Amino acid sequence: MRWFWIDRFTEFVSGSHASGIKNVALDEEVLDDYCLAYPYLPPTLIVEGMAQLGGILVAEHFDWDQRVVLAKIGKAVYHRPALPGDQLRYHVRLEGTQDHGATVIGTSHCDGELQAEIELMFAFLEPGRFAEGSLFHPGDLAIMLRTMNLFNVAVDKQGNPLAISDKI
Amino acid sequence: MTQYSDEVFDKVRTALVDALGVDDDEVTPEATLVGDLGAESIDFLDIVFKLEKSFGITIPREELSPEDILTNSQYVKDGSVTPEGMTELKKRMPWADLSKFEQNPRVQDFGNLLTVGDMCNYVATKI
Numbered sequence: 627m628r629w630f631w632i633d634r635f636t637e638f639v640s641g642s643h644a645s646g647i648k649n650v651a652l653d654e655e656v657l658d659d660y661c662l663a664y665p666y667l668p669p670t671l672i673v674e675g676m677a678q679l680g681g682i683l684v685a686e687h688f689d690w691d692q693r694v695v696l697a698k699i700g701k702a703v704y705h706r707p708a709l710p711g712d713q714l715r716y717h718v719r720l721e722g723t724q725d726h727g728a729t730v731i732g733t734s735h736c737d738g739e740l741q742a743e744i745e746l747m748f749a750f751l752e753p754g755r756f757a758e759g760s761l762f763h764p765g766d767l768a769i770m771l772r773t774m775n776l777f778n779v780a781v782d783k784q785g786n787p788l789a790i791s792d793k794i
Numbered sequence: 795m796t797q798y799s800d801e802v803f804d805k806v807r808t809a810l811v812d813a814l815g816v817d818d819d820e821v822t823p824e825a826t827l828v829g830d831l832g833a834e835s836i837d838f839l840d841i842v843f844k845l846e847k848s849f850g851i852t853i854p855r856e857e858l859s860p861e862d863i864l865t866n867s868q869y870v871k872d873g874s875v876t877p878e879g880m881t882e883l884k885k886r887m888p889w890a891d892l893s894k895f896e897q898n899p900r901v902q903d904f905g906n907l908l909t910v911g912d913m914c915n916y917v918a919t920k921i
Binding site: 697698700722727729747 | 843
């Protein structure tokens, strides 16, 4: 099972914000056992989806030089369950940056209604912490992001298409 | 030492309550961030973000964490900060009450030095 919790990037503006889609499907294993007889996407995986969206926003802002990890969930509010057949539209905004981390605010909408709201804090792993070098094998992150449509929608601060960095 | 207003204290308290999940009444000027309020290293980054947003200020890491002094053999001997090192710490952190630490300045105890009042004093120097 691949740890992808967004299906597609739909918007990405470097250093500012990003949007993406998560489709909830009944054939997803994760819906099977979470709540018997009432399948829905576990809220923690909605956080994970927006963390993936936000983590990429942060990592790209720092030119892919930092090993970005989700460090803290400052707030998470769920307004309705995400049921099979729902399409969640995630939006994240870069709120603050520091030398050692960044904060992101995110929302999830379904059928035009606010479905969830979160505040996330990312930290940068110090050199040598857990492992040396990148968290990804060379090229893996680029393949993952291409699969998720990032480079078809991503633009830099001037609105120019974002190039695929050789750092990923 | 800088005096801070009630408004500064209220905003710092809000930041600490949000970041650490403590109750309002636990956040007193004398409470230490680590020992009394349970802050862990990652919480300090969160606190910095919240204070920067709340007060519209920028907080460079070295102002709150003088690691360069505490790891410098010129300023530390046998695990304790030397008088010369204390002078440097006081220059770097004029807003902090270092008097208690100075009595037995073991580096390992520095992490539990900062109090809520120190944070208020620090912020007051930035606004």
